[in-house]
Amino acid sequence: MKLELENFYKILAPRPAVLISTLDARGRTNAAPFSFVMPVSRTPPLIALALAPQRHTLANIRETREFVVNIASEEILEELWICGKSFPKGVSEIKESGLTERKPKIVKAPGIEQCIGWFECALEFEKETGDHVIVVGRVLNAEVKDEFFREGEFDLLKAKPLMHLGGENFAIPERIARPQK
Numbered sequence: 001m002k003l004e005l006e007n008f009y010k011i012l013a014p015r016p017a018v019l020i021s022t023l024d025a026r027g028r029t030n031a032a033p034f035s036f037v038m039p040v041s042r043t044p045p046l047i048a049l050a051l052a053p054q055r056h057t058l059a060n061i062r063e064t065r066e067f068v069v070n071i072a073s074e075e076i077l078e079e080l081w082i083c084g085k086s087f088p089k090g091v092s093e094i095k096e097s098g099l100t101e102r103k104p105k106i107v108k109a110p111g112i113e114q115c116i117g118w119f120e121c122a123l124e125f126e127k128e129t130g131d132h133v134i135v136v137g138r139v140l141n142a143e144v145k146d147e148f149f150r151e152g153e154f155d156l157l158k159a160k161p162l163m164h165l166g167g168e169n170f171a172i173p174e175r176i177a178r179p180q181k
């Protein structure tokens with residue numbers, strides 16, 4: 001069947017769901033879920049996000065030029081969903097959802113304790129693209145909970161990252177497939 005062109009991305013799924021935490025110029029915390037997110041360079045380490053222009057997250061990144069990417073797991077699905085609701089600018093979705101701030105190592109914005117891993121990022125550049133703005137960040141510090149990273153590999157089945165299918169639907173990875181060669 002033919003897809004409506006504006007829905008093309010729906011079969012480019014599931015995509016990892018992350019919470020982006022930021023501070024505004026007044027030092028107030030914000031956190032929101034995003035899934036238009038991808039690594040775009042290893043050296044230097046760069047990550048790209050696509051944000052709708054009205055997002056407080058985008059305003060905060062413009063104000064403070066930094067953000068934290070928090071990798072979400074099944075354990076925090078309900079809290080992530082609350083963070084996706086519309087709150088007035090300046091209200092901390094981390095507090096509203098019952099999540100906990102995690103002290104950052106390099107940037108000023110806090111991470112979120114209950115996540116699988118964290119990338120502290122500095123804004124590299126932004127580019128308006130269609131109905132979103134692509135934000136490219138340089139990863140200054142990357143950390144993962146010890147229990148989810150063994151012998152240099154991500155323990156996907158243990159970490160249970162939330163994968164966004166669209167709307168209220170998420171997938172949780174349950175099996176790893178390998179080519180027979």
Ligand SMILES: Cc1cc2nc3c(=O)[nH]c(=O)nc-3n(C[C@H](O)[C@H](O)[C@H](O)COP(=O)(O)O)c2cc1C
Pocket residue numbers: 017030031032033034035036037050051052054055056057058081083084085086087164
């Ligand atoms: C799982 C999930 C993924 C989302 N992905 C994106 C995205 O990639 N880009 C975007 O602009 N909004 C996305 N949204 C919508 C924002 O999270 C939502 O509008 C939120 O209220 C924005 O908060 P903010 O204004 O504090 O930044 C997503 C929502 C959910 C629940």
